[in-house]
Amino acid sequence: MKLGDFDLADDLLLDLSGPGPRYTSYPTVPEWSETFGASDATAAIERAALRTSEPLSLYVHLPFCSRLCLFCGCTVEITKRRDRVERYLDALEGEFELIARHLGARRDVVQLHWGGGTPTHLDPRQLERVYAMVSRRFRIVAGAEVSLEVHPHVTTFEQVDVLRALGFNRISMGVQDLDPHVQALIHRDQTTDETVRLVEHARRVGFEGVNLDLLYGLPAQNERTFGATLDTIAKLRPDRLAVYGYAHVPWLKEAQRSLEQHGLPTAQERARLFALALSKLGACGYEVIGLDHFALPTDALYRAIDDGRLHRNFMGYTTAPAREMIAFGMSSISDVGGAFFQNERTAAEYEARIARGELPVVRGMQRNADDDLRRAVIQDLMCGMRVDLDELGVRLGRDDLAATFAVEWRELERYRDLGFCTLSARRVDVTPKGRLFLRRMAMVFDAYLRGRTSQTTQRFSRTV
Ligand code: SF4
Secondary structure (H helix, E strand, C coil), rough: CCCCCCCCHHHHHHHHHCCCCCCCCCCCCHHCCCCCCHHHHHHHHHHHCCCCCCCCEEEEEEEECCCCCCCCCCCCCECCCHHHHHHHHHHHHHHHHHHHHHHCCCCEEEEEEEEEECCHHHCHHHHHHHHHHHCCEEEEEEEEEEEEECCCCCCCCCHHHHHHHHHCCCEEEEEECCCCCHHHHHHHCCCHHHHHHHHHHHHHCCCEEEEEEEEEECCCHHHHHHHHHHHHHHHCCCCCCCCEEECCCCCHHHHHHHHHHHHCCHHHHHHHHHHHHHHHHCHHHHHHHEEEEEECCCCCHHHHHHHHCCECCCCEECCCCCCEEECCCCCEEEEEEEEEEEEEECCCHHHHHHHCCCCCEEEECCCCHHHHHHHHHHHHHHHHHHEEHHHHHHHHCCCCCHHCCHHHHHHHHHHHHHHCCCECCCCEEEEEEEEHHHHHHHCCCCHHHHHHHHHCCCCCHHHC
């Protein structure tokens, strides 16, 4: 493998690329319990309600798409029926009402994000209806980040205009790969022209931030074709890019199994594709952020590194304007009142529970002090590419961190010897060579992995 000036033997890469969490949360979802239910979630929300002056982040899950992309890892429902969408929106409205009841006066929102699915599967009137659900119950403060994900193939200029008029200021578009052969294999129709026109229109009507998502590790991708995609995308100058490694988890997403017949890139090939993104986007002025994001130096995500506001959550990397997030819709995950909790993963269950007047929580976890400490360490590593025990100790009021992490520090010596990090008695810094193995280094601090069987660990996607 060639990654900058760095070569790695095949067998070592194979060993290092084994399964592991993406750390969009710590503790990770498999540690959460189904004994955590609606009453625990209500208690967490009511604890959060006491901090009336602190703003919130909100997430809304709109799960609909008209066609399934075979690589999709999201919780989606494929439908073309408008009445089906309306029924879901009725339930969503019910959930807003249930949660708002427990939130007291805590209503300021500094970040609102709609994900899916494809939020623009909704028609303009339905988009307005969802926005009204939020704005009737929450105060979206001036300067808030209001964003959503869209699929350019199904998104019209009219929808973009409506969204902008509602107050959306950031738009994120799925691209994955522009090569027609790759697109055919993954069942995704999306011409380059559609993407270009939508980016240009979003800018024209005043969206401040445009984000594009690419995916490496798909069938038939190679350095030539992915390089061409990167060149075209870089010319569009999106403010941010996410270049995700495709997570192949057919035991969770059955449709992904059909991609295997075309041959998936090996760990070596995946590493080369990511290295190509690093070099091409770096040459075009993009700064790499954390595991898989790229931003122009003018973008808030890049500036957030210096301000210490860069944060990793279920949406990936964000500027973390709020500490707590409440999520609405099937399968969505909240992080509030010191707890994580997730809603029912099927629309039928989600809608049935709302109809019974219950919060549709299916699993969750109340974090303890050790969870919060390790969460802070993993956040520092995944966001800032370093852990400084002195700085962390001041932040958390702890003077025993070197002793607490003595075992982890010894484990990091292996990565230091491979050139993935520099290590002193109280600080670890990930090197550019180590970026690809960030998840693996974060795993060192995951207390729950120590108790796992390898069979359980196998359920995560590969780290490279
Ligand atoms: S458009 Fe997005 S959410 Fe919908 S099926 Fe494709 S990848 Fe999944």
